[in-house]
Amino acid sequence: TNLSERDTDIKIDEIQKHGGLHVIVKFMSPNKRVEQETFGRTSRQGKRGTSQRILNTINLAHYADFDIQKITELRNKIEANMLSDFKQRELQIITLADEIFAKF
Structure with a gap:
């Protein structure tokens, strides 16, 4: 589990005096929710802070383009397609089940 998940509250009272927590994300989040949750660590409970994503291009070799905006858009499109597919197929099966x- 990612340190930034699971309602992690990092005590940063002293850090707040110097501008707040800075979170460095070293991976491409699998979806937008995880990304927002990770970046949100900096402003949890109204605290100040910043965040930054630093990626190793070796880990992105399966992408044709290393433009982070394009990679993020592609990830979001893939996620949207997966959710759409789930709604069309899996949800019908679950509802029927x-x-x-x-009845029994």
Whole structure:
């Protein structure tokens, strides 16, 4: 589990006096929610801070273009397609299974 997840509260009272926490993200978040949660560590509970993503291009070799904006857009598009696919296929199966289960 990522340190920034699971409601982690880092005590930064002294750090706040110097501008707040700076979070460096060294991976491409698998989805927008994880990215927002990770970057949100800097401003948790109204605190000040900054965040930055630093990626090793070796880890991005499967992308044709190393432009971070394009990579982020591609990731978001893939996630949107996966959610759409889930809604169209898996959700129908789950709903049907629930209906059948309710009868027995």
